[in-house]
Amino acid sequence: MTAAPSARWKEVARAAGLMRGGVLASTVFAEMSALAARTGALNLGQGFPDTDGPASVVEAAAAALRAGHNQYPPGPGIPALREAVAAHQERRYGLRLDPEREVLVTAGATEALAAAVLALTGPGDEVLTLEPFYDAYAAVIAMAGARHTTAPLVPGPDGFRLDLDALAAAFTSRTRLVLLNTPHNPTGAVLTRAELAAVADLAQRHDALVVTDEVYEHLVLEPGAVHVPMATLPGMAGRTLTISSSGKTLSLTGWKIGWVSGPAALVDAVRTVKQYLTYVSGAPFQPAVAFALTDPGVAAWVADLAASLARRRDVLVEGLTAAGLAPVRPEGTYFVLADPAPLGVRDGVALCRALPGLAGVVGVPVTAFTREGSATDTALRAWVRFTFVKRDEVLAEAVRRLAGLDRARAASLAA
Numbered sequence: 348m349t350a351a352p353s354a355r356w357k358e359v360a361r362a363a364g365l366m367r368g369g370v371l372a373s374t375v376f377a378e379m380s381a382l383a384a385r386t387g388a389l390n391l392g393q394g395f396p397d398t399d400g401p402a403s404v405v406e407a408a409a410a411a412l413r414a415g416h417n418q419y420p421p422g423p424g425i426p427a428l429r430e431a432v433a434a435h436q437e438r439r440y441g442l443r444l445d446p447e448r449e450v451l452v453t454a455g456a457t458e459a460l461a462a463a464v465l466a467l468t469g470p471g472d473e474v475l476t477l478e479p480f481y482d483a484y485a486a487v488i489a490m491a492g493a494r495h496t497t498a499p500l501v502p503g504p505d506g507f508r509l510d511l512d513a514l515a516a517a518f519t520s521r522t523r524l525v526l527l528n529t530p531h532n533p534t535g536a537v538l539t540r541a542e543l544a545a546v547a548d549l550a551q552r553h554d555a556l557v558v559t560d561e562v563y564e565h566l567v568l569e570p571g572a573v574h575v576p577m578a579t580l581p582g583m584a585g586r587t588l589t590i591s592s593s594g595k596t597l598s599l600t601g602w603k604i605g606w607v608s609g610p611a612a613l614v615d616a617v618r619t620v621k622q623y624l625t626y627v628s629g630a631p632f633q634p635a636v637a638f639a640l641t642d643p644g645v646a647a648w649v650a651d652l653a654a655s656l657a658r659r660r661d662v663l664v665e666g667l668t669a670a671g672l673a674p675v676r677p678e679g680t681y682f683v684l685a686d687p688a689p690l691g692v693r694d695g696v697a698l699c700r701a702l703p704g705l706a707g708v709v710g711v712p713v714t715a716f717t718r719e720g721s722a723t724d725t726a727l728r729a730w731v732r733f734t735f736v737k738r739d740e741v742l743a744e745a746v747r748r749l750a751g752l753d754r755a756r757a758a759s760l761a762a
């Protein structure tokens with residue numbers, strides 16, 4: 348007997364881009380992180396902060412540990428956190444939620460996404476996402492047995508923008524769910540009200556639900572860009588589940604405290620699935636995140652984080668430009684996408700494997716976020732994602748190394 352994944356899991360792995368030549372490969376993220384570790388290159392691939400979250404929030408978790416918050420919390424999450432999420436949504440966006448029935452605490456946004464897709468879709472349904480997309484989306488859509496369809500974000504002078512004609516064409520009578528993400532990983536786009544209105548109009552006309560991943564809601568970096576939750580658009584609160592998380596907002600990505608909010612019937616369905624995925628998690632972290640969502644000092648810390656990320660983005664965008672790449676200035680998130688076409692490079696995977704040798708840095712090929720063979724996959728074949736959620740001195744060193752990028756060797760990479 349050989350240890351082999353089931354046919355169903357192979358299908359999931361294939362949809363998630365994990366099967367290469369019929370065998371299960373490690374993710375490109377793991378490959379690039381291992382490459383960074385092996386070569387001593389600076390890892391601008393995976394997006395996690397290299398500094399800690401607010402000390403007061405860490406202290407609140409330590410206090411909760413000592414105070415005995417160490418057993419299973421309630422299934423839907425502790426009341427204080429559900430109330431803090433509801434208060435946050437009302438204060439910030441004018442969205443009224445019943446913390447008893449319309450808010451559910453999850454093991455990070457990741458579990459909320461998985462449970463929502465599993466609860467709301469199945470074989471015969473189509474789930475429409477933007478493309479490129481966060482890599483977990485393809486996997487959970489495949490786990491649900493649904494079909495993944497996409498609408499492209501296209502680079503231009505105003506950043507990555509949603510192709511509205513392609514969006515309309517991507518909707519069918521089988522579109523059950525639109526899985527949206529703004530601010531958007533990996534492009535850094537913050538969807539405009541007009542883009543969201545186009546999605547909302549189509550979702551209503553096709554009677555589709557919307558699940559919106561807003562984990563970067565507080566990390567908008569452009570004065571002109573505003574985060575607009577889909578649930579605030581006319582007619583959308585009744586068909587939208589909103590997902591967020593403490594990981595990106597508080598630079599505490601290891602805590603995995605997320606939440607989902609929306610109509611009670613939809614939240615109920617998600618809770619039923621979540622019950623049998625993790626049941627509950629993060630007992631001592633839940634009171635700490637409840638504190639974080641209500642404390643004005645933490646809100647100021649988050650605003651400072653966004654301002655600091657905007658500066659760090661500018662440093663990396665300039666460094667990439669000086670190295671001969673063509674970055675698209677992101678409006679939010681941790682990430683910038685860059686086109687190496689000016690260097691004559693046409694294959695992002697080959698470039699990423701060579702980057703430690705060429706410049707002593709590591710990025711992730713954008714094809715890790717596309718569907719093999721799609722129009723976006725072709726258009727962004729050469730592109731690379733870099734993160735700027737690193738300390739100033741790390742970014743300064745990355746920029747110094749990028750300035751020495753070996754252009755002749757880059758140009759000679761096999762196309």
Ligand SMILES: *Cc1c(COP(=O)(O)O)cnc(C)c1O
Binds near residue numbers: 454560591594600605
């Ligand atoms: C990081 C990230 C997540 C995962 O959030 P967790 O709370 O760590 O599970 C989900 N969606 C996007 C777009 C992300 O970048």
